[in-house]
Amino acid sequence: MLKHVSFLTADLDAVLAFYVRLGGVTEKNLTTPEGYLRGVVRLGGEEGGRLQFFQIPGESPHPHAHWAEHIALHVTGLRALLPQLRAAGVTVSRDLTPSPGGRDMAFVLDPDGRQVELLEAGPG
Structure with missing residues (x-):
């Protein structure tokens, strides 16, 4: 069973709000001991999958815009x-x-x- 999928993000607040607008629920929105911003969105009820996002100071995510990914x-x-x-x-x-x-x-x-x-x- 899938626990979660994890991605880097440039703006944790914006990406959490986006997935909440699509029906997700924010489970976590915190700062890790390393100083990273971490958020987790649950999709599909209590047993649904999770998307985890990290905003790491000084790092920029490089998303891919091709529909296949x-x-x-x-x-x-x-x-x-x-x-x-x-x-x-x-x-x-x-x-x-x-x-x-x-x-x-x-x-x-x-x-x-x-x-x-x-x-x-x-x-x-």
């Missing part, structure tokens, strides 16, 4: 959510389109430029 999230109400994200200044990198399975899908960029696939949640 991305985080994929199930969301509810994608058609209503996408205009809200645009209004909040989120970059839509691939507009609403049917996924190979026929569900609504879009790609947006998180505050560090990471590709995030948003896929309409479905039954099962």
Whole structure:
């Protein structure tokens, strides 16, 4: 079972707020003994996966903007959510389109430029 995926971030507060807007819950937002800022977002309820982010002073993350390297999230109400994200200044990198399975899908960029696939949640 996956515990978490960890990434560097340039702005911990902005990246946590972004994933909370997509339905996540901030579990941790602290400074480590080394002076690193660390945040953890839980996705998908108590048993959901976690995204962990570190903001390390003096280091700059180098995200990749290619769609093949991305985080994929199930969301509810994608058609209503996408205009809200645009209004909040989120970059839509691939507009609403049917996924190979026929569900609504879009790609947006998180505050560090990471590709995030948003896929309409479905039954099962």
